[in-house]
Amino acid sequence: MGAAGAGAQLPQPAQPTLPTSPTLGTGVAPAGAGLTAAGNGTDNGFAGVLGSAIDSLQAAQSGADSLATQAATGSLTNVSDYMVAAEEANLDTQLTVAVRNNALQAFQQVMGMQL
C-alpha cells in the first residue's frame, strides 16, 4: 500500500500505475485464490508443492553449476553472473529446507496429538 502511494506521487512514468491502485485494495483475496489455483495445477498434496519447489531448486543449482564450470574453464565472461546464480541457488536451498522443516514440524504435531 505504501509503495503504491509513493508511486502515485512520481511524475510521468508513474501515470500508468494509477489505474492499478484501486485494484490493490482487493489484492489479498485474489492472491489467495491464485495460490489454491496453482496448487490444483500441479498436485493437491504437500508432496506436489514440495516436489515442484525441489524441481525449481534443481534448476537453480544446475544453472549455478554450469556457471561454476565456466569459471573453472575460463570461459566465464562475467564474475557477477556466477556469484548471483550461486547466491540464488543458496537462498533457494535455504527456502526449500525451511519449508520442509516447517511442514515436518506441523506433521509431527499432528501425529503427536492425544486422542
Place this chain on the structure above:
Amino acid sequence: MGLFDPIDTAATGVDASQTWLNAISDNIANINDVTSTSQGAYQTRYVVMAAVPGQPGGTGPASALDASIGGGVEVAGVALGSPAGVLEYDPSNPLADKQGMVRAANVDLGAQMTDMIMAQDGYEANIATISRAQQAYQAALGLKV
C-alpha cells in the same frame, strides 16, 4: 515475477556497469593510438544504457504492479565518437604524411577517469543491493513459526 527479482534486477546493473568499465578501459588503452592522416582516428566508445520495461508476472493485481516496475537496465548499444581525432605534427613518425602530420586519438582522459569512478560506484552500489536483498531474504527465512 520471480522470487529473486531484486537480485536479478541489480544483476543487470552490475552487468551494465561492467560493460561500461570495459568501454572505459578500451578508451584508456587506446589513448595513445596514432594513425596516418588518410585514416580515421580511434573513436571513443560510449556505452548507451536503457531501462528494461517490466513484465507482467503471475496472476492477480500483483501482475500489473510487476509491469509498472522495470526489470533493470541493459546496454542498448555502443556509440562511437568522432573519427577526426587530433592532427599532430610528428615528422619522425613512420605514419606521418608529406607535411609531417599524423592523426592521434582524441580521448579525454579526465572524462574517462570520472566515468570510471561512476562505473565502479555503480557496480558496487548494485552489489550492495544484492547483498541487502540477500540479508532481507535470510531474515524472512529466520522467522520462527
